[in-house]
Amino acid sequence: QQQQQQQKRSTSHIYVSLINILIFSQDISFGNDIFQRTYITTNITWYKERQLKNMNFGSLLILCILRCIVLFGLRPEKDTFIVNNCCAILTNLSSTIMNIHEYTAMRFVSITVNALKRQKSNNDDDNIQQIIDTCFYILHQSLSTKSKIIQNLHLLYAIVYYQMDFTKYLPSPKKSKEMKYIQSLMNSTKELLSNSSRSANDAMNILRNYYDQKETAVTTKDDKYQCSYHEDDYDTEQFFIPYIWNMIVNTTCSSSSLWQKDRIVVFTPMLLLDEDDEDSVKEDVASSVVPQTNGKQHNTDVDAMV
DSSP states (O other), X not given: OHHHHHHHHHHXXXXXXXXXXXXXXXXXXXXXXXXXXXXXXXXXXXXXXXXXXXXXXXXXXXXXXXHHHHHHHSSSSOOHHHHHHHHHHHHHHGGGOOSOOHHHHHHHHHHHHHHHHHHHHOTTOHHHXXXXXXXXXXXXXXXXXXXXXXXTHHHHHHHHHTHHHHHHHSOSSSOOHHHHHHHHHHHHHHGGGOOTTOOHHHHHHHHHHHHHHOOSOOOOOOOOOOOOOOOOSSOTHHHHHHHHHHHHHHHHHTSSSBOOGGGOOOOOOGGGSOHHHHHHHHHHHHHHOOOEETTEEOXXXXXXXX
């Protein structure tokens, strides 16, 4: 039971965090700042899969969003709400992605291929289809012009690196225009890297020199989408109020004073009470909310607490 409560609380944190990031991502200046102005030069110790440093904050944010997509979209225990918000965030950031970190680029393309594989065995999964559509939309937006390709060469290299998987798992009869563009870009680029003995650095230099000297700009028409957060018709306070209240209680109980959680109640506002009832409510609060330290009770300023 404790493990279930911890998992539920962790999922609630993810819900609120994703909603906040989605609201931020609606402002284009947020995307510009995290990819162009905010860089992380120190080691990111809490990221356990790989040692990361010298990357912009946007690349790190994409890695965190991809982790949520894998956990809640590509595994048996799916959460449509989390997948929808993750895809919406990536869609809003797509037009500002630049200088993406090499590991982020590889991870992004790897998850795209993984989603294509899973779609082969389960065509009816709407979450997987949404992930695929979003990933190819991001790839299309990030590589739609010559300047964007030069700014996101790691992403192009990752596509060529996974070219055999793309060729195998891309749906032949039903390809979106984003899929067709990525496939054409992959086919035209892989010829440059046909020598398998080349290292990753050599391949990056070849791609950079090729597109620097390319006179004809690679340009494709962009269909830009903007996703925004909106509250549903039902009462959203059913989620937010218990969540915020739980955060307040946990923060209070983590201090030096030990509180009895089962006796903490949401106080009735004094402004809504008659003067005759105010004293009785104070007495009830004083008797039900009592901090304890080492088993001893202490007097509490009831007026301040209310």
